[in-house]
Amino acid sequence: MSMAAPASSDLEPEIIVVNTRRVMCDGGGALGHPRTWYEMGEADFVECRYCDRRFVLCDSGDDIRA
Ligand SMILES: [Zn+2]
16 A cells, blocks of 8 residues: 555544444544444444444454455
8 A cells, every 4th residue: 555645635534443343433523423333244344424434343363464
């Protein structure tokens, strides 16, 4: 992954590592959106529909792929 020169000031999607497949997002206060719960289901991550945050499951039991 190459990082180009940051010409724009777009907000990058925030990645939040969690331990459970059920997560809650409320936008962190600044962005402000209704408190919403998400279920990852069979996936290892879920993205917030409001603020594009990505919640990634921290599965410390499996091998880590570099
Ligand atoms: Zn959110």
